[in-house]
Amino acid sequence: xxxxCAYTVEGQGExxxxxxxxxxxxxxxxxxxxxxxxRFTCISYDLxxxxxxxxxxxxxxxxxxxxxxxxxxxxxxxEKANFAGxxxxxxxxxxxxxxxxxxxxxxxxxxxxxxRTEDDSAKVTGVVAAMREKGIGQVLDTLTARWFTDAFCxxxxxxxxxxxxxxMDTSADVFLNVFDIYAMTEMAxxxxxxxxPAQIITGENDGGCNPRLNRLxxxxxxxxxxxxxxxxxxxxxxxxxxxxxxxxxxxxxEQLQH
Numbered sequence: 001x002x003x004x005c006a007y008t009v010e011g012q013g014e015x016x017x018x019x020x021x022x023x024x025x026x027x028x029x030x031x032x033x034x035x036x037x038x039r040f041t042c043i044s045y046d047l048x049x050x051x052x053x054x055x056x057x058x059x060x061x062x063x064x065x066x067x068x069x070x071x072x073x074x075x076x077x078x079e080k081a082n083f084a085g086x087x088x089x090x091x092x093x094x095x096x097x098x099x100x101x102x103x104x105x106x107x108x109x110x111x112x113x114x115x116r117t118e119d120d121s122a123k124v125t126g127v128v129a130a131m132r133e134k135g136i137g138q139v140l141d142t143l144t145a146r147w148f149t150d151a152f153c154x155x156x157x158x159x160x161x162x163x164x165x166x167x168m169d170t171s172a173d174v175f176l177n178v179f180d181i182y183a184m185t186e187m188a189x190x191x192x193x194x195x196x197p198a199q200i201i202t203g204e205n206d207g208g209c210n211p212r213l214n215r216l217x218x219x220x221x222x223x224x225x226x227x228x229x230x231x232x233x234x235x236x237x238x239x240x241x242x243x244x245x246x247x248x249x250x251x252x253x254e255q256l257q258h
Contacts, residue, residue: 001064002071006052007045011037014105014256015078017069018044021087021111022178023167025051028086031241036249039256040082045072047088049174056174062181066096073103082252084108084199086237087209088182095187097194106255107198108248111234113209114187115216124183124208128176136172140164146207147235163238191220197258198224199251201244203232225251 008026010033018029026044033042046053048060048068056064069092073081082105085093090112097104116124131139144153144160153160167175198221202214211228218226227247229236236244 001056002067003048003054003056004075005045005048005054005068005072007043007072009041009043009076011039011041013039013041014252015076015081016040016042016252017073017081017083017093018042019069019083019085019089019092020044020047020050021085021089022182023050023170023175024086024163025166027051028237032237032245032248035241035245036252039249040252043072043076043078043081045069047178049171049177055171059177060181062091062095062185063099065092065181066099069096070100079103080105082106082108082255084110084248085112086110087112087234088178090209091182091185091187094191094194094198095185097196098190101195104196106252107194107196108251109198109200109214109217110244111202111206111209111236112217113182113213114191114220115213116186120208120213121183128179128183131176131179136175137168140167143167147233148239149205149231149233152239159238163235187217188220191217194221197255199227199248200224201227201229201236201247203229203234203236205231206234209234 020028026046029044036042049055080103083093090109093107200214200218202209218224229243
């Protein structure tokens with residue numbers, strides 16, 4: 001069952017869909033859109049069950065999230081677009097491209113994971129299991145420590161509180177459901193079939209979506225580029241859009257010339 005997601009459209013030029021991650025909101029990309037909207041129509045949206053989007057009934061999977069994205073594209077009457085996502089969003093984008101290759105001009109895979117080893121997978125599923133056992137609130141400090149650098153946490157406690165509130169304002173069922181999708185999705189078997197030009201970005205110190213995994217993602221996507229952002233962890237847009245934005249803008253402008 002498709003969910004009509006809440007969305008924001010700003011800017012002019014070639015369309016760019018921006019897909020956020022677990023327990024986040026479309027506000028993740030507010031600063032990024034600010035720096036792109038002179039040349040690109042930026043479409044950000046809240047995933048089902050997040051922010052202002054309706055809460056779905058029952059469990060859902062990665063392809064349901066792709067269905068929501070395709071419904072939004074159709075509703076806006078956009079034929080082709082660039083698609084970029086952070087974390088879980090970086091799995092939704094490639095999966096969309098696998099199913100709808102003719103719709104995709106380029107892809108951004110930001111702070112995402114593929115080619116996980118058994119040990120990598122065990123760490124992620126362990127976090128989900130801890131949340132189920134102890135409650136999401138009890139594990140939030142562990143999550144924010146993985147998402148933000150220590151220096152940022154110390155300097156911006158109000159931002160950390162805002163991000164935690166987003167998580168706590170998300171239905172626990174939905175949050176655990178999307179975390180399950182993120183933990184269980186393995187793009188390795190099909191990522192090589194995705195042929196759209198791709199930009200892969202991750203933080204140097206992102207534990208779960210680390211440079212090792214992202215080099216393997218780049219290797220599976222011929223012609224893709226990899227950017228590793230020094231010192232950053234997972235929340236690259238909330239903490240440091242100013243470091244990410246120039247890379248994204250350059251890549252997207254290069255695609256316009258092809």
